Amino acid sequence: MAEAEKVDDDIQDLRxxxxxxxxxxxxxxxxxxxxxxxxxxxxxTSPKFTDPGHDDFQAPPTFVSTLVGRRNMxxxxxxxxxxxxxxxKGVEWKAPVRAGETLTGRSHLHDIYTKTGRSGxxxxxxxxxxxxxxxxxxxxxxxxxxxxxxxxxx
Amino acid sequence: xxxxxxxxxxxxxxSELPSFAPDTSTDNTKRFGKYVGWDSPRFTDxxxxxxxxxxxxxxxxxxxxxxxxxxxxxxxxxAEIIAIDTVFRAPVLADTPHTITGxxxxxxxxxxxxxxxxxxxxxxxxxxVFGTATAKLPT
Numbered sequence: 001m002a003e004a005e006k007v008d009d010d011i012q013d014l015r016x017x018x019x020x021x022x023x024x025x026x027x028x029x030x031x032x033x034x035x036x037x038x039x040x041x042x043x044x045t046s047p048k049f050t051d052p053g054h055d056d057f058q059a060p061p062t063f064v065s066t067l068v069g070r071r072n073m074x075x076x077x078x079x080x081x082x083x084x085x086x087x088x089k090g091v092e093w094k095a096p097v098r099a100g101e102t103l104t105g106r107s108h109l110h111d112i113y114t115k116t117g118r119s120g121x122x123x124x125x126x127x128x129x130x131x132x133x134x135x136x137x138x139x140x141x142x143x144x145x146x147x148x149x150x151x152x153x154x
Numbered sequence: 155x156x157x158x159x160x161x162x163x164x165x166x167x168x169s170e171l172p173s174f175a176p177d178t179s180t181d182n183t184k185r186f187g188k189y190v191g192w193d194s195p196r197f198t199d200x201x202x203x204x205x206x207x208x209x210x211x212x213x214x215x216x217x218x219x220x221x222x223x224x225x226x227x228x229x230x231x232x233a234e235i236i237a238i239d240t241v242f243r244a245p246v247l248a249d250t251p252h253t254i255t256g257x258x259x260x261x262x263x264x265x266x267x268x269x270x271x272x273x274x275x276x277x278x279x280x281x282x283v284f285g286t287a288t289a290k291l292p293t
Binding site: 038041062088143 | 174176177182185186188189190191215216217219220221222223224225227228231234235236237238239240241242
């Protein structure tokens, strides 16, 4: 967590049970046309991102946010009683992702924390997919932050 | 600061990046849906989105995040974005003008990195998406 603060007991229980345990592994074939069309839609102008024929063609770093695993939560994660909303995306870039590569994405819950507002407690779940190329090089982390606006059941 | 920078020495603390008007059109979200994903009516069709209770079609969050990255690359073509975190505060409505602004909030000349705060704002001046990025530039 970003700040050291008191953690509710039910959240600490979820953290103890679920953080940092891999629950999904999936492979992705990186298609050059998909990369180029992603870059163009985003407004990229460099041929490094938009032209699959460019010598240094690679995906914009944010492209890895489009790689979706089979599931976003562990199969035995409890129903927290509210509808999950996409609260944000994060990317840590470590090496270029290039067309033709096969990436392996391994997902785990990276963080669970709460914020309390006027409408009550919000639970944030951060799912991290670690992405590796075929040589085992760690090329990126892609985080998805889901917020659930409802009091968690103990 | 010039409209584009090529190395860390050209970056000034507190300076603003050139603003960028992202393509929020449904033509663009349809293309995104066709080639990348997120082709649900909520992203590509106003009427379909209204049937889901939305005020109109919205831009996928992953596309909004991509807008932020493109803005940085337009400003610093040689930059490597090594981290970017995006907070979706409210939907970005398709087919409505939005503006992306960015400010340099930190510079580490030894590491060759800059920190940038970036915001997508609608015509009413409401912040819809907020991001922070770390980019590495040639020294």
